[in-house]
Amino acid sequence: MTQLLSDVDFSEICVGGLFGPGSGGTARSIDPTDGTLVADYGIAGLDNVEDAVAMGQAAMADPAWRNLKAHERARVLYRIGDMIEAHADAIAALQTRDTGKTLTETRALAMSAAGTFRYVASTLETLDEDLTPSRGPWVTMSVHEPLGVVAAITPWNSPIASDAQKVAPALAAGNAVILKPAEWTPLVSLFFARLAYRAGLPKGLLSVLPGPGRVIGDALVRHPLVKKVSFTGGTVTGVRIAEIAASKLMPVSLELGGKSPTIVFPDADIEEAIAGVLYGVFSSTGQSCIAGSRLFVHESIREEFVSRLVERAKALRMGRGDAPGTQMAPMIHHRHRDHVAAMVDAAVAAGARVLCGGEVPQGEFAEGAWYPPTILDTVTNTDTICREEVFGPVLAVLSWRDEEDLVAQANDNEYGLACGIWTRDYKAAWRIARRIEAGTVWINTYKQFSSSTPFGGVKDSGLGREKGRHWIQAYMNQKAIYWGMSEEPIGWG
Numbered sequence: 001m002t003q004l005l006s007d008v009d010f011s012e013i014c015v016g017g018l019f020g021p022g023s024g025g026t027a028r029s030i031d032p033t034d035g036t037l038v039a040d041y042g043i044a045g046l047d048n049v050e051d052a053v054a055m056g057q058a059a060m061a062d063p064a065w066r067n068l069k070a071h072e073r074a075r076v077l078y079r080i081g082d083m084i085e086a087h088a089d090a091i092a093a094l095q096t097r098d099t100g101k102t103l104t105e106t107r108a109l110a111m112s113a114a115g116t117f118r119y120v121a122s123t124l125e126t127l128d129e130d131l132t133p134s135r136g137p138w139v140t141m142s143v144h145e146p147l148g149v150v151a152a153i154t155p156w157n158s159p160i161a162s163d164a165q166k167v168a169p170a171l172a173a174g175n176a177v178i179l180k181p182a183e184w185t186p187l188v189s190l191f192f193a194r195l196a197y198r199a200g201l202p203k204g205l206l207s208v209l210p211g212p213g214r215v216i217g218d219a220l221v222r223h224p225l226v227k228k229v230s231f232t233g234g235t236v237t238g239v240r241i242a243e244i245a246a247s248k249l250m251p252v253s254l255e256l257g258g259k260s261p262t263i264v265f266p267d268a269d270i271e272e273a274i275a276g277v278l279y280g281v282f283s284s285t286g287q288s289c290i291a292g293s294r295l296f297v298h299e300s301i302r303e304e305f306v307s308r309l310v311e312r313a314k315a316l317r318m319g320r321g322d323a324p325g326t327q328m329a330p331m332i333h334h335r336h337r338d339h340v341a342a343m344v345d346a347a348v349a350a351g352a353r354v355l356c357g358g359e360v361p362q363g364e365f366a367e368g369a370w371y372p373p374t375i376l377d378t379v380t381n382t383d384t385i386c387r388e389e390v391f392g393p394v395l396a397v398l399s400w401r402d403e404e405d406l407v408a409q410a411n412d413n414e415y416g417l418a419c420g421i422w423t424r425d426y427k428a429a430w431r432i433a434r435r436i437e438a439g440t441v442w443i444n445t446y447k448q449f450s451s452s453t454p455f456g457g458v459k460d461s462g463l464g465r466e467k468g469r470h471w472i473q474a475y476m477n478q479k480a481i482y483w484g485m486s487e488e489p490i491g492w493g
């Protein structure tokens, strides 16, 4: 990593594969473990946006890319996946410095990005077009074509993995992509661009433009030649982007926030449920859109379950992201940690009881952006702490009596991203899984992903799906082609 930081000049942004200073100056990326500087990185200006769009437009229209057969384009994507995997350790080390996350997690994110490129490449090679049943004297077909220049706007919580989830399918579809990483975590995205070009991506097809969302992100969304925005981030930002997209009649995909319920039935395997609840809400130090942050435990087992859960939460190991065995690494930034602490303080002032955590740690953790696993009791589902996304390691304990009561409470929230169900009763699991308003339901597991299974949210958690066999077509226009086969002129005029 030290070598990477001295080898790669992060003050250079990537405009269509040309690396140089951004016209917006530089900003500092800080290690949340101790507040020290990781690197100064380049900030794009509006002229960089114009150049990136123009280069993307030219590159995607170039026959050298446009005329590639699907299996030929797929080869470029396979090579990018291999290049990411070959550098997984360096990516992980860099990302751990930039985000504070554990090395286990950042390595998994790098491998997930490599896997995304490979899955998308194999999907591209095997995508069929439709010969539709003819209803007249024509042969009818439905084919897919690239959209144009696509903007990918990503948050700070899973860099490289969320970058790949947008860049891979957009490139596979034949588009050019401009990636706007989050202000707190641009380094891995800049390094990723270097790897993509080293793997043979033709110039112009990928730009990485760090910078403020309200300036660079906004300029991308409004740009007349940007034909789709694929966004992951907060709901307020997503709605703002959707409003602008509507005025351009531009498709958007929105992966937004969550406030997901985790449900424990009285017949659940308690050991498995405790492990799943802990992992679901406290891994990634709670900075996960799918965090299972509202626990609904059946009232008949509430006391015993919660007391065991609290003991286990207290035993989670806080530490540096690069220290072996760390489970609770620092949060992304001191400012975000303070925001989480303020939400917990407000919940306590409103009557919540702290069962564990709830205070900014001192001593050896004083310098970093740590916050401990926190479990809050004596809340109701309508309290702010149960309605709003905390995006930190905070679990609210609620209980339920019967299935009607459970479904009503679980669905009484603006978000609809995910849900966890812990039970041995497979029929009950099915009933509840089908009634919960969520994009993903995990039964007797939590926070698992597969490239082949579409992911996304309902309600305020988003619009559209990523992953799965239709991943690439989400970045394409569908076109109908009619081949006239009649030997007679059209009988009119």
Ligand code: NAD
Binding pocket: 153, 154, 155, 156, 157, 158, 180, 181, 182, 183, 211, 212, 213, 214, 216, 217, 218, 221, 232, 233, 234, 235, 237, 238, 240, 241, 254, 255, 256, 257, 258, 288, 289, 290, 389, 391, 417, 457, 461, 462
């Ligand atoms: P955010 O909305 O503040 O920022 C996300 C990105 O949008 C950043 O790159 C930012 O610079 C950019 N942006 C900000 N304002 C913009 C504007 N006006 N126009 C265009 N771009 C703009 O979110 P965040 O704080 O970085 O990330 C945390 C949020 O992301 C949480 O709500 C979390 O739930 C959500 N998230 C969702 C998923 C999912 O798959 N559903 C995954 C990860 C994170």
